[in-house]
Amino acid sequence: xxxLRKRYAVLAIATAALIGGIAVLRVYAGTAQESAASxxxxxxxxxxxxxxxxxxxxxxxxxxxxxxxxxxxxxPLVSGTLTTVHFTDGSLVKKGDVLFTIDPRPYQAAVxxxxxxxxxxxxxxxxxxxxxxxxxRLLDNNAIARRDYEEKRNASRRAVADLQxxxxxxxxxxxxxxxxRILAPISGRVSRAEVTPGNVVAAGAGSVPLTSLxxxxxxxxxxxxxxxxxxxxxxxARVSGDREVPVYLGLANEENHPRPGKxxxxxxxxxxxxGTIRVRAVFDNPDGSLVPGLYARIRLGGSAPHEAVLxxxxxxxxxxxxxxxxxxxxxxxxxxxxxxxxxSRKGRSVVETGLKAGERIVVNGLQxxxxxxxxxxxxxxxxxxxxxxxxxxxxx
Numbered sequence: 001x002x003x004l005r006k007r008y009a010v011l012a013i014a015t016a017a018l019i020g021g022i023a024v025l026r027v028y029a030g031t032a033q034e035s036a037a038s039x040x041x042x043x044x045x046x047x048x049x050x051x052x053x054x055x056x057x058x059x060x061x062x063x064x065x066x067x068x069x070x071x072x073x074x075x076p077l078v079s080g081t082l083t084t085v086h087f088t089d090g091s092l093v094k095k096g097d098v099l100f101t102i103d104p105r106p107y108q109a110a111v112x113x114x115x116x117x118x119x120x121x122x123x124x125x126x127x128x129x130x131x132x133x134x135x136x137r138l139l140d141n142n143a144i145a146r147r148d149y150e151e152k153r154n155a156s157r158r159a160v161a162d163l164q165x166x167x168x169x170x171x172x173x174x175x176x177x178x179x180x181r182i183l184a185p186i187s188g189r190v191s192r193a194e195v196t197p198g199n200v201v202a203a204g205a206g207s208v209p210l211t212s213l214x215x216x217x218x219x220x221x222x223x224x225x226x227x228x229x230x231x232x233x234x235x236x237a238r239v240s241g242d243r244e245v246p247v248y249l250g251l252a253n254e255e256n257h258p259r260p261g262k263x264x265x266x267x268x269x270x271x272x273x274x275g276t277i278r279v280r281a282v283f284d285n286p287d288g289s290l291v292p293g294l295y296a297r298i299r300l301g302g303s304a305p306h307e308a309v310l311x312x313x314x315x316x317x318x319x320x321x322x323x324x325x326x327x328x329x330x331x332x333x334x335x336x337x338x339x340x341x342x343x344s345r346k347g348r349s350v351v352e353t354g355l356k357a358g359e360r361i362v363v364n365g366l367q368x369x370x371x372x373x374x375x376x377x378x379x380x381x382x383x384x385x386x387x388x389x390x391x392x393x394x395x396x
Contacts, residue, residue, distance in 0.1 A: 042376070043332070043374045043375050043376040044365065044369050044373065044375050044376065045365070045375070045378060046328075046362045046363075046364065046365030046366075046369060046376070046377060046378070047362070047363045047364035047365060047377075047378060047379070047380035047381070048328050048360050048361065048362055048363065048375075048377035048378065048380060049311075049312060049315065049360070049361060049363045049379070049380040050358065050360055051309055051311055051351075051356065051357055051358060051359045051360070051361060052310065052357055053307050053308060053309050053310075053357040054307070054308060054310055055306065055307055055308075056306065056307075056308045056310070056345070056350070057246065057301050057302070057306075058301070058302035058342075058343060059299050059300065059302060059343070059345075060225075060229050060233065060299070060300045060302050061297065061298070061300075062223040062224065062225065062297075062299075063223060063295070063296070063297060063298070064221045064222050064224075064295075064296045064298050065221070065222055065223075065293060065294070065295065065296060066219050066220065066221055066290055066291065066293060066294045067219065067220040067221070067280075067292055067293075068188070068214035068215050068216075068219060068220070068292040069215050069217075069218050069219060069220055069282065070186045070188065070214070070215035071212070071213070071214045071215070071292070072185050072186055072212065072213045072214075073209045073212050074099060074100075074185075074209060074210045074211050074212065074213060075203075075204070075205065075207050075208075075209050075210060076100075076102060076179070076182065076202070076207060076210060077176075077179040077182075077203050078102060078107065078176050078179045078180060078203050079102075079200070079201065079202045079203045080102040080103045080106065080107075080180065080200065080201065081102065081103040081198070081201075082100060082101070082102055082103075082195055082196070082197050082198065082199050082200070082201050082210075083101050083102065083103050083197055083198075084100065084101040084197055085099070085193045085196070085197060086100065086101070087099055089190070089191070089192040089193060090190070090191070090192065091189070091190060092187075092188070092189055092216070092288075093184045093187065093188065093189075093190050093213070094184065094187045095183075095185065095186055095187045096183050096184060097183065097184045098181050098182070098184075099182050099183065099184055099190065099210070099211065100181075100182040100193075100195075100210055101180060101182070102179075102180040102181075102182070102201065103180070104177055104180040104181075107173065107176045107177040107179075107180055110173040110176065110177070111170065111173040111177050114166065114169045114170035114172075114173040114174075115170055117166040117169060117170070118163070118166040118167055118169075118170050120166070121159065121162045121163035121165075121166040121167075122163055124159040124162060124163070125156070125159040125160055125162075125163050127159070128152070128155045128156035128159040129156055129159075131152050131155070131156070132152045132153050132155075132156040135148065135149045135152040136149065182210065184213060186213060186215055187215065187217070188213050188214050188215040188216050189213070189214055189216050189288075190211055190212075190213050191213070191214075192211065193211055194208065194209055194210055194211055195208060195210050214292055216285055216288055216290075217284070217285060217286075218282055218283065218285055219282070219283055219285050219290045219292065220264060220280045220281070220282055220283075221249055221261070221280070221281050221282075221283060221298055222278060222279070222280045223278075223279055223280075223296070223298045224271075224274065224277065224278055224279070225276060225278075225279050225300070226275060226276055227270065227275050227276070227277075229302065230270070230276075230277050233245060233300060233301070234263075234266060234277070234279060234300075237263065244262065245262075245300065246260075247260070247261050247262060247263060247281045247299070247300050247301065248260055248298070248299045249261055249281070249283050249296055249297065249298055250296075250297040250299070251289070251290075251294060251295070251296065251297070252294070252295050252297070257297060257298075257299040259283050260283075261281045261282055261283035261284075262281060262282060263279065263280075263281050264280045264281055264282040265279070265280045266278075266279050266280075267279070281298065308350045308351075309350065309351040309355055309356065309357055310345075310348045310349065310350055310351070311325065311339075311348060311349060311351055311355065311361060312348055312363050312380070313344065313348060313349055314363050314364060315362060315363045315366075316339070316341070317366055319338075322338055323338070323339050323340070323341055324336055324337060324338050324339060325337050325339055325354075325355065325361045325362070326362040326366060326369065326371065327355075327359055327360065327361055327362075328360040328361065328362060328377055329360075331374070332375055332376070332377055333372065333373070333374050333375075334362065334369055334370070334371055334372060334373050334374075334375055335371055335372070336371040337354055337355065337361075338354055339351050339353065339354030339355055340352045340353045340354055360377065362375070363380040
């Protein structure tokens with residue numbers, strides 16, 4: 001009886017285990033069916049661009065000020081009463097134009113007086129000359145003493161010297177008379193008249209200026225170049241004697257740098273306090289829009305044109321102190337790639353190492369993918385502005 005009960009117990013346990021196993025199998029089977037029925041995760045859609053190379057020139061940007069090539073402070077060379085101002089304030093004048101007139105009458109009188117002295121000296125020279133010739137004949141005939149002859153010769157020499165002095169006085173008087181008409185020493189734009197007619201002006205470097213005059217056909221732009229750029233760009237041009245370094249200028253209200261120029265001078269000393277050296281470029285000013293003192297944006301060429309790889313700045317990721325891009329291979333699989341960047345221009349950066357032309361990189365959608373993912377690439381829309389004319393600094 002005991003063995004019969006034990007057999008029934010074992011049979012019950014086995015039956016329960018069989019039922020539980022069947023239930024478990026049904027659960028796994030249902031899970032497998034559900035997994036087979038669910039669709040796979042789609043590949044992330046990203047914007048992809050092909051890396052391109054382009055001929056560029058490295059540029060360095062600086063700030064400076066415009067300066068006149070020629071600048072003159074006009075002062076009187078003779079004293080007198082200012083009678084006339086011959087220009088309008090701020091007008092353009094040509095070299096030789098009359099700017100001011102000082103009362104010429106005292107200086108005309110001085111010229112007339114000097115002329116009279118010259119005439120008198122010429123008469124004295126003629127008289128003493130003939131007297132010397134007569135004395136020479138008498139001396140040859142032993143009719144006069146040699147002492148008398150020497151006195152006649154000395155009088156003739158003094159008369160010639162007096163004539164030269166009178167002629168010099170006349171020339172000085174004529175110069176003073178010419179200086180009563182104050183002429184423009186250069187062509188350019190004149191400032192306002194600092195002295196009005198009726199005032200007495202004095203001559204000399206310490207006198208009150210009458211006006212100032214600056215040239216406008218060409219202007220300088222002065223700017224400070226840092227030491228590294230000087231050693232890399234400016235100094236080689238200075239040493240070789242070839243200053244044909246491309247340089248462009250833009251005013252504060254102008255886009256880009258539309259005005260070409262050339263280097264004019266390089267200072268002879270580096271400023272140790274700022275670590276810069278003064279450089280000056282010259283620019284033509286045919287329309288007169290350049291004015292001394294204006295703020296100038298200078299772009300200096302740093303290299304000869306060369307091929308470089310450029311990528312959209314949107315494709316660049318940051319990993320601590322590193323820069324990277326995500327490359328997409330032929331099977332649309334992504335890979336991490338560290339890059340070393342150069343200068344940036346118009347929303348694109350120069351890649352010095354890490355990429356080559358023809359490779360594809362992710363431009364938009366970096367936050368949705370990881371290296372090794374398979375992506376669904378689509379062409380990225382270009383965001384760079386249209387190219388400029390080939391002679392502009394901003395075309396590179």
